[in-house]
Amino acid sequence: MKESPKNRNKKKAGSYPYASVLFSIFLALIVFGLFGLLLLHTQxxxxxxxxxIEVQVYLNKHITENERTKIGKTLALKDFTAKKENQALVTLIPKEEAAEKFIKETGEDFTEFLGENPLRDTYTIKIASEFQTKEKLNIIEKEISAINGVYEVSYVENLVESIQKNLAKIGLVLIGLLIILLTTVVILINNTIKLALFSQRFLIRSMQLIGSTDRFIRKPFLMRSLGHGLLAGLLASLALFGILQYANHKVADLKKLQDLYEILILFGGLIVLGAFISFISTFRAVKKYLKLSLDELY
Known part of the structure; x- marks a missing residue:
């Protein structure tokens, strides 16, 4: 009597029920991907x-146009001044502009009872990230104060210190969570594949008894596991893309925290990660069953 196609499929190497494996890998990668998106947005x-983080440089009153320009160029050439597209992030706020802004915001014209504009020309400098520590900012303050024509240098010291401490704490927490989550994902996928291959242990032994080499036995399992990992990674990436689009629709300005290139790298990483963990887990599981004795298989 001939075997039905269904029975033949059950006995085919690597044809274990893959729906649960695929779902488990997909779910694990979704969780890992969500954390990855959180990490990118936080970064x-x-x-x-x-x-x-910036420093305000107040200039002396009655300073000449040439002196003011010279100070601006000096500040732009400093190492601590942040650059964007090779342009120093130094902004001049003339005292006239500052007065107009103050009057517009408060509705009071102080020049009417003071008789003059008491404000000063001010340079605002964006500080490069490597100089954003309390000690380095104190050095920067002294260096700028020594420039001829500078009246005062100001920055919110407590705010800078608080930002640095909080960012350091957040970074440590995220790194810790990343390690825990990655470990959990690997264990979950590994155990799922090991359980799925448990049903194939006697087939593996049968193939050994007819003289099949270990490499020949492993190949169909590894190829299928690689396909399952790639598919799960692709499905997880598509699901995360949908979640991201929904979040962008619901949360205003969320797109400002997103870099398409980095997100595509994350999605590509999920696909590679799914395939890699699936492949390695299957290799280890098959290797284990190849070494078990007949008694241990039962």
């Missing part, structure tokens, strides 16, 4: 916060 937010 971008951290970068924005760092870019907004």
């Amino acid at each position: 971008k937010l951290t970068s924005i916060i760092r870019e907004n």
Whole structure:
């Protein structure tokens, strides 16, 4: 009597029920991917916060135009001044502009009862990230104060110190969570594949008894596991893309924290990670069953 196609499929090497394996890998990669997106958004937010750490340089009153320009050029050439597209992030706020802004915000014209504009021309300098420590900012303050024509240098010292401490704490927490999550994902996928291959242990032994080499036995299992990992990674990436689009629709300005190139790298990493863990887990599981004795198989 001939075997039905269904029975033949059950006995085919590597044809273990893959739905549960695929779902487990997909679920694990979704969780890992969500954390990856959180990490990317946090990194971008951290970068924005760092870019907004600045120092105000107040100039002497009655300073000449040439002196003011010279001070601006000097500040632009300093190593601690942040650069963007090779342009120094130094901004001049003339005292007239500052007065107009103050009057517009408060509705009071102080020049009417003072008789003059008491404000000063001010340079605002964005500070490069490697100089954003309390000690280095103190050195920067003294260096700028020594420039001829500078009246005062100001920055929010407590705010800078608080930002640095909080960013350091957040970084340590995220790294710790990343390690824990990656370990959990690997264990989950590994155990799922090991359980799925448990049903194939007697088939592996049968192939050994007819003279099949270990390499020949492993090949179909490894090829299928590689395909399952790639498919799970692709499905997880598509699901995460949908979640991201929904979040962008619901949360205003969330797109400002996103870099398409970095997100594509994350999705590509998920596909590679799914395939790699699936492949290695299958290799280890098959290797284990190849070494078991008949008694141990039962």
